Amino acid sequence: MHAVERTKAFLKAAFPGGARLYRRVRKAQQALGARTRGMGVIFSDIYRNNLWADPESVSGRGSTLARTEAIRRELPAVLQSVGARSLLDAPCGDFNWMRHVDLRGVEYTGADVVPELVARNLRTHGDRGRSFVVADVTRDRLPRADVILCRDCFIHLSFRDIHAALANFKRSGSRYLLATTHVSVSENEDTRTGGWRSVNLQSPPFNFPQPRQLIVEDAELGKCLGLWSLAELEVGRRSVATR
Secondary structure: OOHHHHHHHHHHHHOOOHHHHHHHHHHHHHHHHHHHHHHHHHHHHHHHOOOOOOOOOOOOHHHOOHHHHHHHHHHHHHHHHOOOOEEEEOOOOOOOOHHHOOOOOOEEEEEEOOHHHHHHHHHHHOEOOEEEEEOOOOOOOOOOOOEEEEOOOHHHOOHHHHHHHHHHHHHOOOOEEEEEEEOOOOOOOOOOOOOOOOOOOOOOOOOOOOOOEEEEEEOOOOEEEEEEEHHHOOOOHHHOOOO
């Protein structure tokens, strides 16, 4: 008998409510499996199989030109307001919309955990003042930048991995974080990395202060890009709940 079936049979026979216990064990095993697969494997699978199924962008419909109109229009002014000369776009995805943003005078580095995507970006969009690197935002060393743009990333990460990414951003010595936040969300829910749900960075377990600036991307959904000073963010393991 297969090991999983033996475990299932044993729990059912030995314990009242064994089926519920078995489901809890399997859920824990699956969560552990997702973590041990690693970010690269999870998001490479999404990229290779176009699991977000958008015809314009393999990074999903949030990276289409229609859904990035506000940020394409307002991002240059935000960067200028803080005197930014360098921008780390992490994750950069397929660079579908960013290539239309006026970044004159700003050194751009796009980072993504999917090697094939980074290689494609380098071939198609690499240029003087624009580079791309393979990096896992939760653990790999990141270049220092005046602003880290982390758009549509935390919505796909577990609380544990969001915490790790924030700590890694602070370790980079970068100055500002420009990140997606859904101001209409009153209570954050955890998810497995690679999943999806909206995240409000000002609500527990993150408790960010008021952003210095806010770009409203979708008023109906409450989707915004908030700008925070990384030096002012308290990122502690105890402040972030994990499953």
